[in-house]
Amino acid sequence: MRWTKHFALAAVVGIVTLGVLAIAGVAAAAIGAPEPWQLGMQTPASPVKEWIHSFHNLLLVIITLVTIFVLGLLIYTMIRFRKSANPTPSRTSHNTLLEVLWTAIPIIILVIIAIPSFKLLYFADRAQNAEMTLKVAGHQWYWSYEYRDQGDIKFDSYMIADSDIKPGQKRLLEVDNRVVLPVGTTVRILVAGADVIHSWMVPALGLQVYAMPGRTNEMWVRVDKPGVYYGQCNQICGINHAYMPIAIEAVSKEDFNRWVEEAKKKFASTGDKPAVIAAAETR
Ligand SMILES: [Cu+2]
Incomplete structure (x- = not known):
């Protein structure tokens, strides 16, 4: 199945390129104003915005990895289990290990996102020692x-x-x-x-x-x-x-x-x- 691997590789390269372009767009933007053809957010100029910016970059990495993983799984399933390659399908309906994993891993990912998200909300909420x-x-x-x-x-x-x-x-x-x-x-x-x-x-x-x-x-x-x-x-x-x-x-x-x-x-x-x-x- 060589063409399968090539197709999956092309998809991965495409998604990673888009991710890199989005981050590069952030770096190229001018201070304080939108630019023609701007990609990504404006350059941060305050502590709250710096944090929003790094949180955005963390989310971009997580969402890119999740999307690549799900896309790879879909492509693999479509090709590996198509009618001609798999004429008599399996009748398996449960797999305890898989079910525990696909519940636990998304929870862990959400906790990884929630912790910096709440910290940021409280940081932005009130001024400490306003002048x-x-x-x-x-x-x-x-x-x-x-x-x-x-x-x-x-x-x-x-x-x-x-x-x-x-x-x-x-x-x-x-x-x-x-x-x-x-x-x-x-x-x-x-x-x-x-x-x-x-x-x-x-x-x-x-x-x-x-x-x-x-x-x-x-x-x-x-x-x-x-x-x-x-x-x-x-x-x-x-x-x-x-x-x-x-x-x-x-x-x-x-x-x-x-x-x-x-x-x-x-x-x-x-x-x-x-x-x-x-x-x-x-x-
Ligand atoms: Cu208004």
Whole structure:
């Protein structure tokens, strides 16, 4: 049965190649934003995301091995026990050893997955010794932010419309007022919804928090590298759901303190909304 072996080998090579491509795609992605033809997740830039990333890679290895094993078993069975090679089938209906194995091995695999999964959930859940707090509120269809520890800075953040976009700005991702955060600082993030359910998601930082009306959800972030990290609302929240992006600018602690002083003056009077958004809201 030489062609059988060749076929099985080709299938294994194909699956392994796909797995390697998926991991390579992760390594090639740029910081903080999606790329054309990107494969895999964005490069991690926070401790939570690093962990999510390595957990994803562990799952990728496990799922690849399981898939190769099941595919090999299927191909072997189809060829070895086909009618012409096996005209009088066996009438065996039980095999205690096999039954114990095919119950125990999947349980062991699930436990191997569950342990790092629960550790990660608890790690991401609450900030240990947070140094500052950012309050986020989801609105139809923009975000508003509050820095209570920095003299109560408050501002709204709207998407830059296609008609106003400048060269270099990312379409559907750039906003008028970015969230500014200091790098290397543990930031507690409190998220709520002002009208309907939204979700505040920034992939490169491993952030995804539901913005529920009447409830405050918590998460935390410590941005490792300065840069701009983009995200979007990822809970369908109405007609402009796709047009309420998030942009986080991570800067050094000195630059952050400078920004705080400027922001106190800049956002002293808030409430001005771009005409496009105001019109959409009253529609
Ligand atoms: Cu939304």
